[in-house]
């Protein structure tokens with residue numbers, strides 16, 4: 001126990017040292033490099049015709065009205081299939097060191113092709129998805145405008161979706177205002193919660209602008225995590241025993257909106273998640289009052305949500321392949 005406390009303290013100290021000052025930095029507003037590509041990517045993000053059923057879009061599971069997630073323990077996909085793992089938020093996902101709980105996609109572009117062809121999610125093929133898009137003159141024209149090519153390819157689709165996702169950052173949270181010097185932006189309890197968050201070592205893993213997303217860490221560092229979920233984390237990729245239950249540390253930005261928590265979605269409330277983290281990652285049992293303060297701090301991490309006009313999608317043409325919701 002003493003050694004573990006020491007390790008956590010060293011981790012916390014090194015995370016703090018990496019930046020002069022606070023272990024968490026404000027989120028910078030996004031600079032849009034290619035607005036036309038972002039607009040196209042937004043349409044694709046909302047278009048359910050990239051799924052076999054014609055019913056499931058990226059937004060079905062990463063609902064931008066609900067913090068970029070589905071607020072379900074695990075996601076529902078094609079044929080009402082219950083997925084194996086909780087859907088992480090897409091908000092601020094461009095800041096992740098890699099994508100997915102186990103980091104198996106190196107970036108947003110590499111990630112974006114996955115769900116379209118995943119039988120349990122959108123259940124389509126890349127060829128069919130692209131043929132659906134190429135059957136609509138308005139889409140073809142938009143792809144031509146952005147990519148200077150006559151026909152769309154899956155490579156262009158994933159480029160555009162990734163460009164849109166890069167805009168999904170949430171600056172201007174109350175916590176960021178406080179970091180930037182507005183000392184009235186946080187209440188006394190919220191400030192006390194942040195101090196407790198830092199002093200007890202949460203920032204060893206939850207640091208940087210996204211308050212997470214920067215490393216893979218073992219779930220159940222001090223005491224084992226009890227779950228029926230089969231996910232093994234990074235070990236599922238490497239086969240290494242040392243990587244068992246190692247997951248990408250989730251971002252805590254907008255965490256008030258992204259319930260339920262953990263890769264298995266088993267923590268329904270933030271209080272429960274904070275209590276579990278204290279005991280399992282730090283060997284520390286917080287009093288209900290302490291949990292309340294940390295939760296109060298975590299709620300100040302909710303930033304300005306993406307704010308845009310809902311895209312209107314081009315109508316299908318007579319040549320567009322028919323959706324197969326029951327096929």
Ligand code: HEC
Pocket residue numbers: 045056057058059060061062075076077078083085086087088089090093096098099100101102108111112113115116120121122161
């Ligand atoms: C059926 C629900 C479902 C659909 C549809 C879906 N996703 Fe996901 N998404 C998930 C789940 C579940 C995960 C986590 C999977 C894992 O880590 O193994 C995930 C992970 C991600 C991640 C990684 C986030 C992180 O922090 O690691 C991104 C980014 C993402 N999805 C974007 C998309 C995009 C873009 C689309 C549309 C092309 C899409 N998703 C469609 C459920 C879905």
Ligand code: HEC
Pocket residue numbers: 197200201202203204205206216217218219221247248249250251252255258260261262263264270273274277278281282294
């Ligand atoms: C040793 C690294 C480590 C430390 C220390 C740590 N966490 Fe975590 N945290 C993680 C990992 C890994 C996960 C994902 C676990 C999972 O899903 O199974 C996580 C998940 C969470 C979640 C759920 C987020 C979500 O979207 O599912 C919250 C909330 C959280 N941590 C808060 C805290 C607090 C508060 C502290 C301090 C009391 C803390 N963490 C300390 C690594 C850490």
